[in-house]
Amino acid sequence: MVTQYFSDNYFEARGKFLAAAKKSDAKIESHRNPNGAGPDGQDIYTDVAVFGDPDSPKILMIVSGTHGNEGFCGSGCQIAYLQKGLIQQRADDTCVVMVHALNCYGFANVRRVTEDNVDLNRNFVDHNKSYPDNVGYADIHHLLVPQDWTAESVKQANNGLAIYRSAHGVGALQNAISGGQHTHPDGVFFGGFKPSWSNTMLRTIVNQHCLEKEHVALLDFHTGLGPNGVGELILNGDFKQSYERAQRWYNDEVTSFQDGSSTSAELTGMMCFAFLDAMPADKLTGIAIEYGTVSGAEVLSSMRFDNWINLHETPDTDRWREGKQAIRDALYCDNDEWKEKVWARAQWVLKHTYKGLGSI
Numbered sequence: 231m232v233t234q235y236f237s238d239n240y241f242e243a244r245g246k247f248l249a250a251a252k253k254s255d256a257k258i259e260s261h262r263n264p265n266g267a268g269p270d271g272q273d274i275y276t277d278v279a280v281f282g283d284p285d286s287p288k289i290l291m292i293v294s295g296t297h298g299n300e301g302f303c304g305s306g307c308q309i310a311y312l313q314k315g316l317i318q319q320r321a322d323d324t325c326v327v328m329v330h331a332l333n334c335y336g337f338a339n340v341r342r343v344t345e346d347n348v349d350l351n352r353n354f355v356d357h358n359k360s361y362p363d364n365v366g367y368a369d370i371h372h373l374l375v376p377q378d379w380t381a382e383s384v385k386q387a388n389n390g391l392a393i394y395r396s397a398h399g400v401g402a403l404q405n406a407i408s409g410g411q412h413t414h415p416d417g418v419f420f421g422g423f424k425p426s427w428s429n430t431m432l433r434t435i436v437n438q439h440c441l442e443k444e445h446v447a448l449l450d451f452h453t454g455l456g457p458n459g460v461g462e463l464i465l466n467g468d469f470k471q472s473y474e475r476a477q478r479w480y481n482d483e484v485t486s487f488q489d490g491s492s493t494s495a496e497l498t499g500m501m502c503f504a505f506l507d508a509m510p511a512d513k514l515t516g517i518a519i520e521y522g523t524v525s526g527a528e529v530l531s532s533m534r535f536d537n538w539i540n541l542h543e544t545p546d547t548d549r550w551r552e553g554k555q556a557i558r559d560a561l562y563c564d565n566d567e568w569k570e571k572v573w574a575r576a577q578w579v580l581k582h583t584y585k586g587l588g589s590i
């Protein structure tokens with residue numbers, strides 16, 4: 231049963247990850263997030279475990295929790311990779327670097343966003359330049375984040391979103407909602423006004439481990455898009471310099487929003503820019519593994535509700551608990567069948583990544 235590798239909360243996941251990594255002779259670095267804490271004020275950490283010689287010509291980086299509580303899934307896969315001995319099966323010329331709970335604040339507090347309400351996978355833009363435009367978001371912000379969260383107010387807001395969809399099309403609505411925005415810090419899919427702590431941390435890790443390498447492979451675990459239990463492989467690198475290679479590695483199963491094949495919106499500021507800003511684009515083959523959970527409408531609703539309780543409620547209220555449960559369930563299916571599917575895909579992906587790195 232794979233279910234033992236998954237955890238009920240961030241702290242349990244961290245304990246399991248560190249124990250499994252130590253058993254596999256990892257060199258571990260723990261980075262405390264100085265800007266955020268756990269729900270009871272605990273210290274929280276992004277942990278980096280290095281397996282093998284850091285001077286190896288090839289690096290495989292495996293990341294969980296870029297989107298906070300999507301880490302329930304990614305952490306489980308990282309721990310299973312370790313416990314089942316699959317990391318030990320890497321080639322001699324490959325060093326594996328695991329980043330556990332990149333957005334540790336979100337994982338610990340069951341939020342998709344960081345301590346500054348930032349969607350980390352929209353935060354890797356150049357903050358010294360003008361931000362990418364998302365004019366559509368401003369039109370619907372008041373609908374996504376209504377003043378009240380009652381059955382009636384949500385229904386009205388959803389009607390407003392349906393009107394926008396009729397006028398502009400499904401794709402335009404999806405891009406407006408989830409493409410990323412830099413105008414409403416209290417909104418959803420906010421890309422931030424500056425690099426978040428987790429952004430700076432990832433850049434530090436990349437600079438430490440990925441420069442001047444023959445090749446770097448990147449697996450970043452996500453949940454919440456697509457059909458239940460299916461792991462869509464979305465290109466997480468430069469389209470021109472890596473799409474064809476990624477297709478070769480992964481049996482032509484890779485999708486990209488750049489050619490319209492992905493269920494994802496057109497994103498800006500993805501985490502792969504931590505790599506692309508530091509190394510040649512043709513040296514990176516990256517994918518995001520995006521596992522489907524519940525319907526897109528339920529995922530979005532849970533994120534909006536979570537945003538709302540963080541603006542208007544305190545942790546001791548029933549509404550808060552209701553909101554927490556909703557976003558937990560929307561991004562993590564806590565049942566054996568789903569976890570088995572997730573794990574089967576994760577194994578397949580690792581096998582193909584090793585083979586791909588071997589072909590370089």
Ligand SMILES: [Zn+2]
Nearest residue numbers: 297300452453
């Ligand atoms: Zn995600």
